[in-house]
């Protein structure tokens with residue numbers, strides 16, 4: 001569903017992503033772990049064309065993203081939902097309209113259908129009944145979950161999560177993890193989850209990739225990670 005071939009990305013003379021080769025099958029949940037500044041967000045932004053690679057290939061559901069124009073990229077963005085690291089809600093509309101935003105733009109639905117999706121998506125992130133609240137009335141964790149609901153409401157084939165549980169309490173964290181699992185099981189959604197959270201990765205991921213300074217340090221199943229002797233992976237495991 002998503003494939004990177006010999007992907008390289010630099011900013012000026014700083015090379016951020018170094019010769020990455022990654023293959024993500026449909027319906028799988030892949031966690032990408034790594035220290036701050038290692039290039040995880042840059043990797044996600046390359047998938048939806050917010051950044052372009054210097055060399056290498058990126059294939060998304062058969063589309064050659066590395067050679068597509070900005071205009072052609074709308075086809076890819078339709079199937080890829082991205083939940084950004086920083087929750088970005090529109091502060092001039094309420095929660096209902098924030099979650100409905102993409103549905104109104106991209107799909108032709110009746111208002112009852114929109115309402116159904118909004119209510120359902122908010123319930124999935126554990127925020128039932130907050131439709132009438134305004135973004136400024138919400139905590140950081142709530143904003144984060146509303147922005148998750150907004151993306152999930154579109155039921156994209158591919159979901160890209162940039163640190164979806166950072167800053168959330170343990171209960172909200174498990175709920176978000178359950179949501180990612182549920183979407184994969186029920187809708188066959190393919191997910192990439194960028195995270196620092198080895199505990200979530202071990203309980204949710206089919207496959208874990210560990211990046212170190214933009215390079216692939218290691219990849220494998222949760223069991224492979226538990227048994228890894230790599231120093232960095234050991235450090236991540238100590239947090240669990």
Ligand SMILES: Nc1ncnc2c1ncn2[C@@H]1O[C@H](COP(=O)(O)OP(=O)(O)OP(=O)(O)O)[C@@H](O)[C@H]1O
Pocket residue numbers: 011016034035036037038039040041042043085
């Ligand atoms: N648009 C940009 N222009 C220049 N440098 C950038 C740009 N985006 C990211 N970088 C640099 O690329 C490096 C990797 O950034 P990235 O945001 O991918 O890190 P990260 O792994 O997501 O870290 P964190 O865990 O803190 O979110 C950083 O050094 C960052 O400063």
Ligand SMILES: [Mg+2]
Pocket residue numbers: 040041042085162
């Ligand atoms: Mg980041």
